[in-house]
Amino acid sequence: MPSYTLNVNGRDHLVNVSSESMPLLWVLRDVIGLTGTKYGCGIEVCGACTVLMNGQPEKSCKLDVSSAAGKPITTIEGLSPDRSHPAQQAWIALQVPQCGYCQSGMLMSVAGAMKAGHHGSEIASEVKNVCVCGTYQRIKQAVAGL
Numbered sequence: 393m394p395s396y397t398l399n400v401n402g403r404d405h406l407v408n409v410s411s412e413s414m415p416l417l418w419v420l421r422d423v424i425g426l427t428g429t430k431y432g433c434g435i436e437v438c439g440a441c442t443v444l445m446n447g448q449p450e451k452s453c454k455l456d457v458s459s460a461a462g463k464p465i466t467t468i469e470g471l472s473p474d475r476s477h478p479a480q481q482a483w484i485a486l487q488v489p490q491c492g493y494c495q496s497g498m499l500m501s502v503a504g505a506m507k508a509g510h511h512g513s514e515i516a517s518e519v520k521n522v523c524v525c526g527t528y529q530r531i532k533q534a535v536a537g538l
């Protein structure tokens with residue numbers, strides 16, 4: 393069984409997985425136990441599974457665990473220790489989520505765009521995550537101040 397060291401949220405995890413092509417999403421959720429990252433479409437379209445890898449947003453649902461080894465990965469659990477990330481604060485202030493299912497991936501995409509130095513409407517046009525509840529208006533308002 394292949395084993396890899398994954399650096400997730402600043403901590404190394406030695407994981408044994410059944411296949412080197414096992415998607416990172418399932419390793420995060422089922423092996424490491426970080427269930428904040430969600431499964432939506434499974435075909436790299438909806439963005440529910442977005443994490444940061446090397447500081448950039450990556451969809452984890454089809455990303456082989458072998459290609460994630462040795463690279464710093466941040467999940468929603470590691471975005472901030474106390475919900476103090478500016479995107480989280482904006483989400484709370486504007487009560488963005490409805491069911492909430494898409495929101496961790498949405499926030500990670502927004503956080504990645506911010507890390508890339510983008511602001512406001514730039515973030516809004518860059519983040520293509522799907523929200524089945526249709527919270528797009530509030531997301532647009534929330535990113536406007538970032």
Ligand code: FES
Nearest residue numbers: 432433437439453
């Ligand atoms: S679950 Fe990965 S993009 Fe939809």
Ligand code: FES
Nearest residue numbers: 491492523524525
């Ligand atoms: S808040 Fe329900 S899917 Fe986005």
